[in-house]
Amino acid sequence: MNSTPPLVISMGDPSGIGPEIVVKALSEKNAGHCVVLGRADVIRAAAEQSAPGKTVSVLSKIEDASGAPDLVEVLETDGDGPFPLGEVSAESGRAAFAAIRKGIELAKAGKASGLITAPINKEALAAAGLPYPGHTEMLAEFGGAERVAMMLANDEVRTVLVTIHCSLRDAIDRGDYAAQMSAMRLAHEGCRALGIENPRVAVAGLNPHAGEGGLFGREEIEIITPAIKAARAEGIDASGPWPGDTVYMQARKGRFDVVVAQYHDQGLIPVKYLGVEKGVNITLGLPFVRTSPDHGTAFDIAGQNIADATSLSVAIDYARKLAATRNKTEEAA
Structure with missing residues (x-):
């Protein structure tokens, strides 16, 4: 045995x-x-x-x-x-x-x-x-x-989702301050569990161009940025919000260890595009x-x-x- x-x-x-x-x-x-x-x-x-x-x-x-x-x-x-x-x-x-x-x-x-x-x-x-x-x-x-979060990882990028299986309309409502904080904390802890001592956590914006200073939405100003500041005060190396259409390119180049995505497809499309045969889904926050x-x-x-x-x-x-x-x-x- x-x-x-x-x-x-x-x-x-x-x-x-x-x-x-x-x-x-x-x-x-x-x-x-x-x-x-x-x-x-x-x-x-x-x-x-x-x-x-x-x-x-x-x-x-x-x-x-x-x-x-x-x-x-x-x-x-x-x-x-x-x-x-x-x-x-x-x-x-x-x-x-x-x-x-x-x-x-x-x-x-x-x-x-x-x-x-x-x-x-x-x-x-x-x-x-x-x-x-x-x-x-x-x-x-x-x-x-x-609270749990989904991390998708392969040998090039990692991503953690703020919201998971819900409509895009509901995702906007569910991605509140508490959800942002939870996702950043779990992304930090998940990377440490994978052997990354000081994870660099990039947070993607919700809106195009991360809101463009409020022109395309105020979620970045009113919710995401305050949460990033609070996470940094806890010792998490969080940054952003970064435009969702470029942040994964930066992560692939080694600038970030994990990207916090605001909704399902924003996070999963980049990972799956690199090849589903290389990807793995990890549930963060569980006692096992x-x-x-x-x-x-x-x-x-x-x-x-x-x-x-x-x-x-x-x-x-x-x-x-x-x-x-x-x-x-x-x-x-």
């Missing part, structure tokens, strides 16, 4: 590519000690097609995980099929949700070193009657954190480590054994690094 708790990976929506990329990622030599949460029959079918050298082993409890390299170890969670490939399904939504809930439970209890989540489908969650637009909202509700790949369920290619597992492999690597940093911090405290 391995004395260090394993990382756990939720299978994602079983109608999508989640099970396939999970078994592919676990077939890599450096995958390490991981346990899959979900339906064993789904994982077994994916392994037979995409990782024939692996044997699926069903655990009765997570403490029985051996970490043996020839096994895909599965801790079963609730869910009844059928799980039609490539289709939105209420059954798939419920099964995906059950795996996530189990992962949160294990991570909070310290029985898992961290949680990695394979992609879920928002329509499937809605069909199952589950009121969550994404993982982040589930993690916020069940994860035991007052959580990462995920930077792409969706890809129903159009589900079951075809052509899905790329690179982003999930990167998410596993990030989770392991973050868990190690967290452990060192807790030991030093």
Whole structure:
């Protein structure tokens, strides 16, 4: 038995590519000690097609995980099929949700070193009657954190979002002073967890040209700039607001360590343009480590054994690094 708790990976929506990329990622030599949460029959079918050298082993409890390299170890969670490939399904939504809930439970209890989540489908969650637009909202509700934020990262840029899954109209209202402060604090803490001792936090403006001195909106003057000043008073190296159309170019050149974006697409488009296969989603503010790949369920290619597992492999690597940093911090405290 391995004395260090394993990382756990939720299978994602079983109608999508989640099970396939999970078994592919676990077939890599450096995958390490991981346990899959979900339906064993789904994982077994994916392994037979995409990782024939692996044997699926069903655990009765997570403490029985051996970490043996020839096994895909599965801790079963609730869910009844059928799980039609490539289709939105209420059954798939419920099964995906059950795996996530189990992962949160294990991570909070310290029985898992961290949680990695394979992609879920928002329509499937809605069909199952589950009121969550994404993982982040589930993690916020069940994860035991007052505020969370999404960090998207690759080897060129990092970004943290002030607002996440909401309409653009609502994002303007939700990006208040408290939200700005929370995002800057979490961006600072998240970068430190990644080994950046003194993170340089660039804050993007909401309006074109960061408001152009009030000509295109006053949010920068009345909300964002005061929050930046307050963050600096706390010792955070925050600057801005910078125009959203150029700040990521500056970050890629090494001027900033992380960019705080005001809304979903402002932050995610630059990161995903650089390649979703390199990106990872990190949830900041939780009492445990959580990462995920930077792409969706890809129903159009589900079951075809052509899905790329690179982003999930990167998410596993990030989770392991973050868990190690967290452990060192807790030991030093």
